[in-house]
Amino acid sequence: MLKLIIGNKAYSSWSLRGWLAAKQSGLPFEEVVVSLYDAAWPERKAQPDLAPSAGKVPILWNGGTAVWESIAIIDHLDDLTGGTRFWPQDLAARGLARSMAAEMHAGFVALRRACPMNTRRIFDAVSPSSEVADNLARIAQLWAQARADYGGSGDFLFGAFGAADIMYAPVVSRIVSYQLPVPAHARAYVDAIMAHRWMQDWIAAAQEEDWVLDQYEAQPVAGD
Ligand SMILES: N[C@@H](CCC(=O)N[C@@H](CS)C(=O)NCC(=O)O)C(=O)O
Secondary structure (H helix, E strand, C coil), rough: CCCEEECCCCHHHHHHHHHHHHHHHCCCCCEEEEECCCCCCCHHHHCCHHHHHCCCCCCEEEEEEEEHHHHHHHHHHHHHHCCCCCHHHHHHHHHHHHHHEEEEECCCCCHHCCCCCCCCCCCCCCCCHHHHHEEEEEEEEHHHHHHHHCCCCCCCEEEEEHHHHHHHHHHHHHHHHCCCCCCHHHHHHHHHHHHHHHHHHHHHHHHHCCCHHHHCCCCCCCCC
């Protein structure tokens, strides 16, 4: 059976992507949640089950094969499930979905830094810095393009829930947590992701965690 090692459901945005991907695969998997950045973390991250990813989560074990980096985990699960569950089948749509996923994987650093994911909290509304506002505008533009060209009657970026939604789900969580301003079309997408039962399950599990990391609990300063 597959084994997915992830970090705190309250804070680990990359873990959320890996976990949503595992759910989307429909394959049975064992889930192991580790407590990030606690006193035992330096020793824990050096253990053999985390060593291949240099101590980063998520990491997926498929028998003796380790796969890490959220994008690679999506593609490995896509390979295992026949190439129909994650990416749009239409070539142009697939190209856009892959580009959007890659841009998320590599970018939007200002937003990620200023508004770390905390699925347990709704902070006071944050007034974004110009860099964060630029990230949000770019994200909203990408969402609008995908929805207009390929969303059809579905609620998600390319209609049915898929890899692009998995990559952007933690951004949605940040928009909610920090009450970030987004246009109405983006708000509808935010609502669709937040209503998804796997997001609800993840958030409910985060509420049950005892682990608290102070660095992710502070109210950001406006424009910070
Ligand atoms: N690019 C990686 C990022 C993985 C990552 O940075 N994960 C964080 C948790 S969200 C982590 O494992 N941090 C532990 C550490 O660096 O010691 C991915 O796509 O999965």
